[in-house]
Amino acid sequence: MPAVLSRITGLALRYPWRVALTVVTSLFATIANLALPRLFGRSIDEAHHLLAKGSAGSAAATHTLLIIALTVIVATGARGFLTMAAGFQGEYLSQKVGLDLRLRFFQQLQRLSFGFHDRVHSGDLITRGMLDLEGARSFIQQALAPSLSLVLQLGFSAYMMIAIDPWMALIGLSFVPVASFALGRMGFLLRVAWLRVQQFQSQLTLIMEENLQGIRVVRAFAGRAFEMAKFDAAAKSVLAVQYERLTLRFKGLAGMQLSYYAALGALLWYGGDQVLAGRMSVGKLTEFSIYMTFLQAPIRQIAMIFSTAARATSSGARLFEVLDLEPEVADAPNAGALSAGDGVLRFEGVGFAYDPIKPVLHDITFEVGPGRTLGIVGPPGSGKSTIANLIPRFYDVTQGRITIGGTDIRTVTLSSLREHVGLVQQESFLFDATVGHNVAYADPWADDERIEAAARTAQIHDHVSRLPQRYETRVGERGVAFSGGQRQRMSIARGVVPGPGIVIFDDSTAAIDAVTERKVREGLAAATRAKTTVIIAHRLSSLMHADEIIVLSHGRIAERGDHASLLAAGGAYAELFELQSRAASGALEPAA
């Protein structure tokens, strides 16, 4: 059994009593089930025997039959309840393991650092958390539990059949290896084929989804025929792999059916001869044939067991791969809470590389204290956002160090650090919740006044007031759509609510028009007066009032100083200023 499967089994074994209960109930259900053929066999023999003696209608005969009938009712009842109990326990166990895995997966994703989330596509993680988790969980209920009952049924009936007549048992059971092989192989191949179907299906999904999302482009280019041709090609390959899958299924089932009926036929032939020769009672033969019909159902499950096991092996591997990761950024063993001290944020010769071959930042040194503002500007890819992400330790520096109040941020707990540092990102994610929930995201216990004040600061309050249910209006996929600028203002409001000591705005006003931005900036200036502020922007009007401005180029500090001195220096900053003034309007001053 692959390691992944033993690991999933191990998860179930953490509930030993449930496992024991499942095993015991399956065991007794099997016993009750296999008692039935014997009872039928006996009743047939009884009837036949009495018939032969000519003692029809005797009280003794009726009595015997009644007892057998009662036993049958008891046995079927017991079988029913025990099967139910076993089935329920199996399901319960697998759901319990599913719950454990869900919670662990969720927690793990929250623990893993940005570096991990950069590398792994969110859609992939969602698939792992939904489909793969389901695949691993169902192993217990659709493979482990059925295998247990399969082994028990097979073992018991083989034992009983051999006890009656070893030769006949051999004939009767001859189909088991053939059918198991055919079905097991089919189960495994079906899984492979199913993956192929999925692959082609998702190709088709992608084509349809993109077509609908880009419907305006399609229409603008009169691309109907082109798109239909794409659809047809993809849909036809889905059809083709579906046929392959069906063929596989038939081959497997054919193996099963033919071997089963061949064995049953042989059994009847041989057994019938024995009965004819008087070496065997008809009851025994009946018993045998009923054993055979009873075995059919569990044997059929072999296909499911194999395909579930194959699915669980790949799904489980993908799930455990995530669960086993250690976050790249984590609390140091003896980390204490951050005490901000004088609250000064310092970069001391900081270097950073996502990929060791291509460093992004070189030797960045600066300091900014409470009540002061640092501006960072530079072309795309110069490393501005990286600086922002290093401060709350979403990544760890690869060279130098970052300190707050003189303490290296790697020596304090992540939660205390992030409580102290507020970061407003460029691409703001709004949750599918109300406006109020979104603004209060960082501090769910914030009261109405604080939420409203934050929204006013971010110049979004007026807009929210006009929404149908104001702060109770739903945002996101199933709610009101917000424009880019409105989203950014929401996320600024979100950043203002908790009131941390250091606030970083990472290009967080890019989509806001210049006039509104000025109002936001004025509001923020009041709200962040005593704070350490870092503003990153490519629109110079956003940061020209900063106490110090750093111009980044290829990860290095190219120029630094305040607005006036940088303009006077006539370098890259002055050039950029000139460019933006011209773009805004030749005649007018840039937004000031």
Add this chain to the structure above:
Amino acid sequence: MSAPADPINPAAAPTRRASLGTPEGDDVFGVFDPNTARRFFAYLGPHKKDFIGSQVAVLFSAGAQLSLPLLIGRVLDSAVKGEVHRFHQSLIVFACAACAFAGMFFVEQWLSLRLANRVIFDVRRHMFAHLQDISLSFMDKTHVGRMMSRLQGDVGSLQDFLESTTGAVGDFVMLIGIAVVLVSLNLRLGLLTLTVLPALIAIRAIWLPFSKKAFRAARDASSTANSALAENINGVRTVQETRREQVNFELYAEKAQDNFKAQVGAAMTSQIMVPTVDILTGLAMAVVIVLGGEAAIGGGIEVGVMVSFILYVQRFFDPVRMLSMQYTVMQRAMAAARRIFEILDVPLAITDKADAPPLTAAAEPTVEFDQVTFGYDPARPILHDVSFKVKPHEVVALVGPTGSGKTSIIALAHRFYDADRGRVLVGGRDVRDVTLDSLGRTIGMVLQEPFLFTGTIEENIRYNTPGATREQVVAAAKAVSAHDFIMRLPDGYGTRLGQRGRNISVGQRQLVSFARALVADPKILILDEATANIDSFTEQAIQRALKVLFEGRTCIVIAHRLGTIRDADRIIVLNQGRILEQGSHDELMARDGLYRHLYTSAHASFDDQVVAVTGDAEFASRT
């Protein structure tokens, strides 16, 4: 869950404003509706042979399967009685029946599964094709996700139904067959055993609503938990930035617990059926043993008959179970089919006239609006009586606040919608009188949010112009200043774009979409300028590219940037669906109108300003 004291504001009420994820809510089960069913079965028409073949095969396979216990009984009986010839004869018949059963079973399965897959192909294709022609106002109102769940989930439900429906016919035949065989084998014993059947059906019928409720609860709970997980993954950066890990974990744990309970509840509901059925089967068997046994002793029936009875009784429940499952599948398929037909029933507002000629290449590249009135909701017009004409090779800039009707004008010019009153003419022909395809080839369009498809850069630039050579693609990219950045990508023009081009910046996507328009080489170009604040470097490239695009073409531009507006031959200022003023930049500046007012107060962008002047029109127009 109790909220910890708020450390910042201890006086605050301990209400937590926190939620995570919401489930989606499509109805799972529908009731049988003959009309929907009839329409659905019409899709079987083209595959009549498969359908009839599978139905015939299922009758034979059910018949063969039915005969097997009977034949086993005969084999045993002849053995008991020592009738050697009959014994061998029965064995041969048994072997034939088994082979017939297996053979027919395969024919049935193959035909019915192939049929299901083919029909599903047709249904999905029909829907997809319909969506290509459906009016954009329908598409605007509908989430893509919702549409995808029609194309995937609902079509899948139909597939499930089709794949299992032939089997259900077989089950039905089996059920009737068993009853007939039992009664004909021995009337009294048969009737007595059959009394179990109504009991089974009744119990199943009582149980079904409960099971459905439990199933629905389990499905809702799992969708709630999954949507919470998905949302947390998508927003994981924000979660970590705002240290919401603990709160979100608690919220999620609650949902995961609910899901666990709902799943276990559903399992219990489905398992409860097992002992019920077993006890009933046990009762039937007891009847066979006592009465059958006595009759056998009395010589009333043969031993073999009794064996057959026992074998049949055990098979009673399978068809009942399968049929009731099929009933559930049918209900789901009904709900799905109704949703599918809802889409197929959306009328096609915009289609080619029966004998519409194409717009010929000789037509002059002009666009004219002749007293056009239009509204997405005809009761609330967006455009009122708009008239203007764009001359060949003229560049016209449309300016105005959000909701002033700029977007509607360009949509009408391309006939995404039809005017409610008045006419839209392209090349002097009413757009409703020419084919959509030729119109699409005459008018090119660059959208505000560049949409790129999964595939290589080259494929994207060549979109729907399959005849374009590599040289043309490169020339277009060079013309719009996209060549340099493309060559810096790992595989140049062969670089695959991720979903919606996520691996290149917004500005770069814009440039690729310009190149795409250039390769298509339309005589008339409609451009909706991007509002996004693009970094100054790419911005310059875009401004240069626009000049190339406009050259030698008739252009209508929804302009946001002052530079673009100033360079236009003519500016049309719109407000609340009417043309307020028009003329060149200098003419408009000379007049003391809205344009001059806007221009003097604007900085980088025109629109946000106007919104401030005219009030927020966004909600009035969009909803």
